[in-house]
Amino acid sequence: MKKLKSNIYFKIGIIIFLILVLMIPTSMVENLIHEREQVQSSAIDEVSSKWGKGQTISGPFISIPFDKYVNKYNKKDSVNEIIKIKQWAHFLPEKLNISGIIQPEKRNRGIYEVVVYESKLKIEGNFDNIDFKNLDIDKKDVHFDKATLNIGINDLKGIEKQVSIKWNNQNISFNSGTSTKEIISSGINAVVPIANDSMQTYLFSTEIDLKGSQYLYFTPVGKTTDVRIKSNWTTPSFTGTYLPDDRTVTDDGFDSKWNILHLNRNYPQEWVGSKYNIDISTFGTDLLLPVDNYKKSYRVARYAILFLALTFLTFFFVEIMRKVFIHPIQYLLVGMAIIVFYVLLLSFSEHITFNFAYIIASILTLSLVSLYTMAILKSKQIGFLIFGILFIMYSFIFTIIQLEDYALLIGSSGMFIILCIVMYYSRKIDWYNINLDEKESLSN
Incomplete structure (x- = not known):
């Protein structure tokens, strides 16, 4: 031993x-x-669930229902029948401008800090040439009176007051929910007048006071999308599919600008159904706490x-x-x-x-x-x-x-x-x- x-x-x-x-x-x-x-993470989720989760603004876009006639074989009678089904055509704006101010603050849950914010967003732009010929749809089958303007918002409890849209000098209030789930699952919609004339131009503008936490993202649905966000937050993280074309971060906050063309994304200005996913093109700002312990x-x-x-x-x-x-x-x-x-x-x-x-x-x-x-x-x-x-x-x-x-x-x-x-x-x-x-x- x-x-x-x-x-x-x-x-x-x-x-x-x-x-x-x-x-x-x-x-x-x-x-x-x-x-x-x-x-x-649980503490952050708990606070976010009560205040408002991370928000993504998707839209606005126009959804218009139309009737489509298809042949269906009837096995019982051994004949072909023509049946009518309802489908949606979706149109994106020609020009989209978004400007906003984010006012973040820190909240505590136990020993943990959570970033929440209040934001004031102004969304404006225009739709041009809502034409069904490119989609091979006959106008007589289109329900123009049921056209809706949809804006996707992740967490609707973050909306602080009633939202209305100025549509060609006409004020229209938004309703909760979306007219169709083919593009977004959560948001608000407004029934807007759409003329049978495909050469009509529609101007729109709206303001949204939105609460959220951790991040604020956008989708570039415009043929040309310009976004400008300001805040007094000093530690932002610009993330998503696109980085800002111009950004300034100082001890007083940040100022960021994006300019995105329809050529930069992988979906067109109009389509039928749910064949495209616009969420893959989101971009925006994470409000990071400088804590990585x-x-x-x-x-x-x-x-x-x-x-x-x-x-x-x-x-x-x-x-x-x-x-x-x-x-x-x-x-x-x-x-x-x-x-x-x-x-x-x-x-x-x-x-x-x-x-x-x-x-x-x-x-x-x-x-x-x-x-x-x-x-x-x-x-x-x-x-x-x-x-x-x-x-x-x-x-x-x-x-x-x-x-x-x-x-x-x-x-x-x-x-x-x-x-x-x-x-x-x-x-x-x-x-x-x-x-x-x-x-x-x-x-x-």
Whole structure:
């Protein structure tokens, strides 16, 4: 048993085994991070469901029903019958201009912050040449008196007051719901007068006061679509199929402009039925909170095996060079201290900034491991050595987390330097004739 305790290869095997065992609580920490992130998402969803969810404005577009006659074989009488079915033709505007102001604010649900907003949107434009000839539809089969103007809105409880549209100098109130689900499933509609004359031009304008949370998106349904959004929010994320042609982000907020042509999207100006999906062309703004503690905590946790390996490697070289014996239980306790570091980091980062949380958790962990090392090895010099090595390692990981775009470059360079240091200090060790001297052991 004594020979086994001082056998260097047995010690290496024990260290590798402990690292593998400690990966189990590490995976539990990663699951905890994911769980806390889900709790945050639930808090955001709860507030959003009461205030108004993320909003997408789809439209406006005109939907007009018409009768279509098709042949149907009657098996009972063995004859062909002509039956009439109702279908919808959809027309998009020639020009669409949207301008708006977003006024966001932060709401709290427990320890979590949620971004909600109130917006004032002005939508105007025109429809030209609503012509059924391109769709191969006879005008006599068209129900012009049932034409509706539809605007898609994701969450209707975000509408703050009655919405009406100015349609060729005529004010018309909107109704809840859409006239057809072929393009959008949620929104508002207004019955608008459409003449039988295909050369008629229709001007429209409306204003919508809309509440929502997290984001505000639009669909470029106009042959030419111009969107301009202003806000006092300082951390926007412009996302979707199209980025702004012009954007300005300052400490006072942002101002963004989009100009999109019908040639930039993959659906036409008119069609029948539900053959096209306009949602694939949405674009807009996410109102991001500058908080990514869960993402960063998860990234730090992915380096757990590196933390454990380098820490145990440091203790292993201390054993070899100082001829001391460190018990596997003591390795295990140091490893558990490293695992607790991630829990401290996660819990602190939910209440303070991630960088400050990392500093506090690192200092606590480094102090604990260093003081423990001094106690078991009865050497302040080794304790300070361990503190310095761990300080460099934790600083290295912190740098990788901050420089996300250069993480691979910095990480690979750092690993190469560490390998060089290990090879340098181990170059004169005779691995075939090395044993830990139990007589000089300073611990059990």
